Amino acid sequence: MIIVEEVQNKEHRKEFLEFPAQLYQHDKNYIRPLDKHIEEIFDPEKNKFFKNGECQRFIFKKENKTVGKVAVFINNCYEQKQPTGGLGFFDCINDQKVANFIFDHCKNWLQERGIEAMDGPINFGERDKFWGLLIEGFIEPLYGMNYNFPYYKDLFENYGFQVYFEQLCFTRPVFAEVSRIFTIAHEKNRRNPAISAKPMKKNNLPKFAKDFTEVYNKAWAAHGEGKHLEETKVLKMFNTMKPIINEHISWFVYENDKPIAMWINLPDLNQWFKYLNGKFGIFEKLKFLFLKQFKKNEKMVGLVFGVVPEWQKKGIDGYMIWEGTQHLRKHTDFKITELQWIGDFNPKMVKIAETLDTTVTRKLATYRYLFDRNKEFERHPFL
Structure with a gap:
């Protein structure tokens, strides 16, 4: 029983x-x-x-x-x-x-x-x-x-x-060759004086929270089952993340001063947390700070990637990826990047990941169970 x-x-x-x-x-x-x-x-x-x-x-x-x-x-x-x-x-x-x-x-x-x-x-x-x-x-x-x-x-x-x-997780070595498609897109947009790429800085999180919210809501909210993000909540999230933000690996693209794309990455905290056995008391906090300072973290995680609709299919994604990649190769220890996950219902993002010459290293699945067993089952609609 x-x-x-x-x-x-x-x-x-x-x-x-x-x-x-x-x-x-x-x-x-x-x-x-x-x-x-x-x-x-x-x-x-x-x-x-x-x-x-x-x-x-x-x-x-x-x-x-x-x-x-x-x-x-x-x-x-x-x-x-x-x-x-x-x-x-x-x-x-x-x-x-x-x-x-x-x-x-x-x-x-x-x-x-x-x-x-x-x-x-x-x-x-x-x-x-x-x-x-x-x-x-x-x-x-x-x-x-x-x-x-x-x-x-x-x-x-x-x-x-x-x-x-299905949720697809793509991985690639940081120093692997970047697709020629992205380098061409970078060169094209680099010549536009109105376009610039900037890394996210800890000392100006309110600005980046505002920019993130604007890009996310334009690029993704329509596909998130009606859910919009609020700037105040994004700022709260950024402030929570502040201790582990690496200023070399999250990027925004602007047309003049208007945010049009963002690429948010973080170090994989599990490379440090795996030594803490689920605890985070005073001793574990000191241990975490020690690990963070002296144990190299070679894995970064791609959390969110987005381009506002009016700039999609214009190579801004390639411009941002190549700008960020060139920079982080010089200023960080990361050797592997893994995307958190991309839904198979999002062929555009899957295509971008594949263009980066990534490998699918893991798959997860979101399952659904209909209580009415005679009702027709439908998978998540494509974006």
């Missing part, structure tokens, strides 16, 4: 955090996320999505031993064809019956709230963290990226989940 316990107290929260560490203790590629970063997702004081949504966490036990955990939630910030909820932070022993019990529990919880479908495993937050199930490339995860055993794929698909979209 499986017992369900809602996460309500300190003991439950600890078990929710410790269960994955126990499950993956013999997996050399597993990197434990910082406990504080997981807990912040489920703190209404720190997660803005509680204002327009609802979330609960559950632990599942069998014979007084934890066999699984999950978070289930409703996020009203995204527009869907049918009311769609989500589940995430799913971990489970290799037992289909246990997994089915967990999925049924999530389905029932959502149906009681008028929901007609569920996506998973996803985050009760933005798509840039803890989104998707790893299905190929079982290597060390990037910071904020889900990692799981290969058998999870069978647990989801045997229950009836279907792939809503």
